[in-house]
Amino acid sequence: MVRLTRLNGKEITVNALLIESIEDTPDTMITLITGKKFMVLETVPEVVGKVQSFLQSIGLVSGTIKSLNSEGS
Template sequence: MITVTRLNGSRVTVNALLIETIEEIPDTVICLTTGNKIIVQEDVPAVIEKIQAYLSKIGFIQATVKSHDSEG
């Protein structure tokens, strides 16, 4: 889960595994696989950083790297 800030300043926690796309048009829009969209204050690189930190924390990134290493 990642926490981001809506345009009105309220904080919302999002399941990072449900994020399908992130766009800056010009506000940052997070599109979820559920069809919901959330407009946030953070820019795209900041949201990506939060997602990567979360995936690292739950061990997803390490598992993916180990899987790719063992295939070669």
């Protein structure tokens, strides 16, 4: 779950696993896989960072990403 801020200033907690897309339109619009859309104050990079942190915290992604080129060196 990630905490975001709606345009009216109220916080909303979103299930990051349900996010289908994040658009910069000029406000940030989040679309869930359910089709529900909402606008938030955070920028796209901020939302992506929060989602990545959440995914790392539940063990779905590693904290470090190795380049394919550096493997086997």
